[in-house]
Amino acid sequence: MAVIGTGLIGTSVALAATAQGVSVYLSDRNRAAARIAAALGAGRAEDPPVPVDLAVLAVPPSRIAEVLIEAQARGLARAYTDVASVKAGPERAVLARAPEPSRYVGGHPLAGRERSGPLAARAELFRGRPWALTPHRLTSRAALDRGLELAELCGAAPVVMRGREHDEVVALTSHVPHLLASVMAARLRDGPAGVPLLAGQGLRDVTRIAAGDPLLWSDILRSNAAAMAGVVKELRADLAQVAAALDVLAEDGDGDYGQGVRTLEDLLARGVAGLAGLPRPGAGPPVAEAGLRILVPDRPGELARLLGAVAALGIAVDDVAVEAAEESGLRVRVPVPTADAERIGAKLGADGWNRAPAESMPAG
Amino acid sequence: MAVIGTGLIGTSVALAATAQGVSVYLSDRNRAAARIAAALGAGRAEDPPVPVDLAVLAVPPSRIAEVLIEAQARGLARAYTDVASVKAGPERAVLARAPEPSRYVGGHPLAGRERSGPLAARAELFRGRPWALTPHRLTSRAALDRGLELAELCGAAPVVMRGREHDEVVALTSHVPHLLASVMAARLRDGPAGVPLLAGQGLRDVTRIAAGDPLLWSDILRSNAAAMAGVVKELRADLAQVAAALDVLAEDGDGDYGQGVRTLEDLLARGVAGLAGLPRPGAGPPVAEAGLRILVPDRPGELARLLGAVAALGIAVDDVAVEAAEESGLRVRVPVPTADAERIGAKLGADGWNRAPAESMPAG
Secondary structure (H helix, E strand, O other), X not given: OEEEOOOHHHHHHHXXXXXXXXXXXXXXXXXXXXXXXXXXXXXXXXXXXXXXXXXXXXXXXHHHHHHHHHHHHOOOEEEEEEOXXXXXXXXXXXXXXXXXXXXXXXXXXXXXXXXXXXXXOOOOOOOOOEEEEEOOOOOOHHHHHHHHHHHHHXXXXXXXXXXXXXXXXXXXXXXXXXXXXXXXXXXXXXXXXXXXXXXXXXXXXXXXXXXXXXXXXXXHHHHOHHHHHHHHHHHHHHHHHHHHHHHHHHHOOOOXXXXXXXXXXXXXXXXXXXXXXXXXXXXXXXXXXXXXXXXXXXXXXXXXXXHXXXXXXXXXXXXXXXXXXXXXXXXXXXXXXXXXXXXXXXXXXHOOXXXXXXXXXXXX | XXXXXXXXXXXXXXXXXXXXXXXXXXXXXXXXXXXXXXXXXXXXXXXXXXXXXXXXXXXOHHHHHHHHHHHHXXXXXXXXXXXXXXXXXXXXXXXXXXXXXXXXXXXXXXXXXXXXXXXXXXXXXXXXXEEEEEOOOOOOHHHHHHHHHHHHHOOOEEEEOOHHHHHHHHHHHHHHHHHHHHHHHHHHOOOOOOOOOOOOHHXXXXXXXXXXXXXXXXXXXXXXXXXXXXXXXXXXXXXXXXXXXXXXXXXXXXXXXXXXXXXXXXXXXXXXXXXXXXXXXXXXXOOOEEEEEEEXXXXXXXXXXXXXXXXXXXXXXXXXXXXXXXXXXXXXXXXXXXXXXHHHHHHHHHOOOEEOOOOOOOOO
């Protein structure tokens, strides 16, 4: 395998491949970066003696076509992919200008860090992450297969889609969020003196990705400008509506106060609904679930004791809910995998916990 | 101590106080919530028999004044504070209407979770977090002292400031970020089908806080509408500028392409600069630091071996940098506390690492 461009992503791919026993040849415009990657154990900082199976172009989106053309001219590899987060523009350039476009499949591992450069690379960077592959109309089966193998080699989950569709999705899931993080972070500079004192985890999370390399991100954002522009205009319209509502609410009477409140409530509710459509981080495939109902007596600390018992059984405490406060105590629902419901119920029973009588059958 | 309102924050305060041996009396409009908090071990779900030292009003901003007036009418406590994230409006209402405003000091622990309600409460929620206290012009020394004691009891770091200043800061550090997270998350609903497939950690972080309770956040946002409106308008203007730049970049020629690129680069650079002003999460006070220069030979894996040795000495590998790629190898800077520089340098030397000759003195 060859890796052209030994920044964060290229070096991480190379480390992952090397760890699986693949021979990797490293190069970078900046020769020191390739030497650093090699010294990290990511491969050899030299050209391969014969054509390799796959060359990974780990360069910014605007440079993919030129680097591919140069590599194909010297017969570097039998197949080529890249790792850039924009796909349609590079694909158009490849189709228009590359000598052998059929040997190229677009690729994009959804992983990164705020730090850049080879020293930030990690072999496990892609583990469990999606890895988009975007075959174009001329991509050969062999090239697509090499891309799929690379994703699997890196422990990622391949997702095959069209380049244009990919770009529309990542405009929404990555590029516009980056812009929002940047506009928010940029405003902190001009804020009042107390900003660093009251900066909490929420602000850190919202702005975290704004720490990314400005030159790389400028390349990414301008390469996906068309897909982003529409989303940014929608967000600007959303903020205009919010600003109008805030003006009404601040003046406390001018304009329709109730309407201002509804605007905020509606936006907040739509935000919650939007998040509900995302997969839960680290969640596996959904598991059939039953609810055990336990009656917890109204004595100080009893509920904490139940939560401790539940956690000790390996069940996520965050999913436990109090369904009703009854005369006899609190009726608590403990969600458990259906397959384990009887065993866990018996275990809690043996520990002295009473099943709630009216609801003792798992409700599913 | 009394806690009125046993949601996430009120119950967490009560759990922290109980853990320190304080007797806590719990109440909530929703009697079941107080019973749940008591069953978690947060205190007793009953009224105190005699006035308590401190009552904590853990209710939304719009309800603070009315709850304080009711509590002072029945002589519940000698001092009062609250935990709401907006301070100026409640303070005005208290000054205008409460029988004993001198007994009240505003408070705001900068901590939270996306989950709400007493079951999500944690005694350690406030540990190491800032806790703003906002005495007004009539606040007594005794009331401020009770607020300071509460923050310390919960393991938080008290920060004393004016209510109005607090609100301007949190508009920027908390409330506007929440709005941005919500507008971004709301847009995901209408996105293409691939959105859940390509949602990565960046999107999750940017939108995480949008999962907060919409009714509580609607109350918070409208209570701080005046301070937020200005920031939202600035952000809207930023997005208008970005949208114009993206249009130029997407049409690839119409308008000044170079100017569009510069707009993006400037925004991204300002974002990085804005983040630089925030304290590093979990960072202690700054420590005087020296740089050890190590010469790493150009052999595969040698740099990884050095990083392993550095990590084994308890030094943060993320701060290691390659300063130069020389004929004889890579010159690597390992930042270490000045006090430990000699010891660590000797240790690395004993392990066979060579100090880089030209730069062997720590540069500070």
